[in-house]
Amino acid sequence: MSLTWDAPDCSHVKYHISGLPDYEEGKEVFDTSETICDLQCGDVYSFQVETVAADGVTKGVAETVKGYTEPLPVLNLHVSEVNTSCMSLKWDAPDCSHVTYHIFGLPDYEEGREVFDTSETICDLQCGDEYSYIVETVAADGVTIGVAETVKGYTGKILH
CATH class of the missing domain: 2.60.40.10 (Immunoglobulins)
Known part of the structure; x- marks a missing residue:
């Protein structure tokens, strides 16, 4: 600082x-x-x-x-589960105190959504489409933001 x-x-x-x-x-x-x-x-x-x-x-x-102080970015951001209409994102928390996360993407995340856990499941997606999400760390003031990380994934039908 x-x-x-x-x-x-x-x-x-x-x-x-x-x-x-x-x-x-x-x-x-x-x-x-x-x-x-x-x-x-x-x-x-x-x-x-x-x-x-x-x-x-x-x-x-x-x-x-x-x-x-600026928080560190999330670690190991990845798509953990998918189905025809949902996608689950997971990440590891950085070694920072008092951080929350903002997730940006479509649908319903255009303005960003604040989450407090290291995962989020997003539903109401179109089957077979690619979706891109940005996850950024936010300091306790709600304003100071760390470096954003991006993840992409496709929804799809799970074959048995």
Whole structure:
């Protein structure tokens, strides 16, 4: 996660950043940006940035910023079962906390459908047609989206 801010109209100022992880005690920086690594994907983090005068003691009002890290994509997305009118999609969850999934495709998934499990069965399909679906991970904020994965499959009659 990268934090950036505008410098105040002061000379000889540095910044104190506090938050989790690795910033519990705070970290002093001299630039107007900081990249924070080793965060859990799909999770929320909150950091405070405050100005520090040249004496190293006098501090300005802290500004808080909250953001979500991008979740990893789903793993092993595949069509697990088909029949003449239904298709089941399955995938493995990425190693992220608090993610949900959006599925896009036709029919009934044009606007996307939020699911909480690692599978979805889609019915009312036409026999013998090809269908394509996109599955993307979504962080807990409902806005931050990971890389989408696509799967295609055909409905058909199962021969005995």
